[in-house]
Amino acid sequence: MPVRVLIADDQSLVRAGFRVLVESEDDMEVVGEAGDGATAAALAERLRPDVVLMDVQMPGTDGIEGIRRITANPELSAVRVLILTTFDTEEYAVAGITAGASGFLLKNTAPAQLLHGIRVVAGGEELLAPGLTRRLIARLVTPARATVDDTVFAELTAREREVVALVAEGLSNAEITARLFISMATTKTHVSRALGKLGARDRAQLVAMAYQHGLVSPPEPGR
Structure with missing residues (x-):
């Protein structure tokens, strides 16, 4: 199609x-x-x-x-x-x-x-x-957030958190699959479940949530 x-x-x-x-x-x-x-x-x-x-x-x-x-x-x-x-x-x-x-x-x-x-x-x-x-x-991140807001990510499994963090770093499904030594189907399943649990519409909102709530840290200036 x-x-x-x-x-x-x-x-x-x-x-x-x-x-x-x-x-x-x-x-x-x-x-x-x-x-x-x-x-x-x-x-x-x-x-x-x-x-x-x-x-x-x-x-x-x-x-x-x-x-x-x-x-x-x-x-x-x-x-x-x-x-x-x-x-x-x-x-x-x-x-x-x-x-x-x-x-x-x-x-x-x-x-x-x-x-x-x-x-x-x-x-x-x-x-x-x-x-x-x-x-x-830089615009999305709340200032000086040092720890993860577990009230937001509480329903995610450890692997789902790991996958969301990699999505936030800009990795594609293929790159996540290679990084974690898992199948493409498994990667897509983790992303799909994370979207559902977090109520995010798509990966762009996953990225925003990961930075806003401390799952990953903003890149250092110059990197």
Whole structure:
């Protein structure tokens, strides 16, 4: 089955460019277009895309509110949102991830990287634009948290905690599988169970929770 993509951008030429790019791939198809966040949320409910490419700044209902409406709808739990913006600022990344987006890329990203990003997000993994990760973590982490908040992670097994920590470090499922010498199926099971126990929508929210509640520590400056 091809990856079903919904494009949300207020500029018709931008939408047309993304459509041409996406539909050049045999394993992808564009199922709809929207010019604002409200229309994107309504189309997502009707069309059930795998991935929504969501611009942030749009007239009327912006992309962040569009994400909130999508992620608040339990019937759209399988829909993933990839933010695309011209602005390289952590404010948009924080707002988008907090609202429930699974990824964040800049519009000047190379076409091959954008297509890769769509596949990554459709596959259930998170994606952040290079250079934004450290600043995003710095904004998400509560100050001076030295110990793990066990009230948050109490239901996780030791192995599930280990897997969540590796997800927070940016490892893919394949890399976690290799690091822990377990099967891919086992890795996916641990991630899925952790998502359910923590009430997280996707891996991006797992990353946020792991840093916010002390399961992992922010990277040291310069590393």
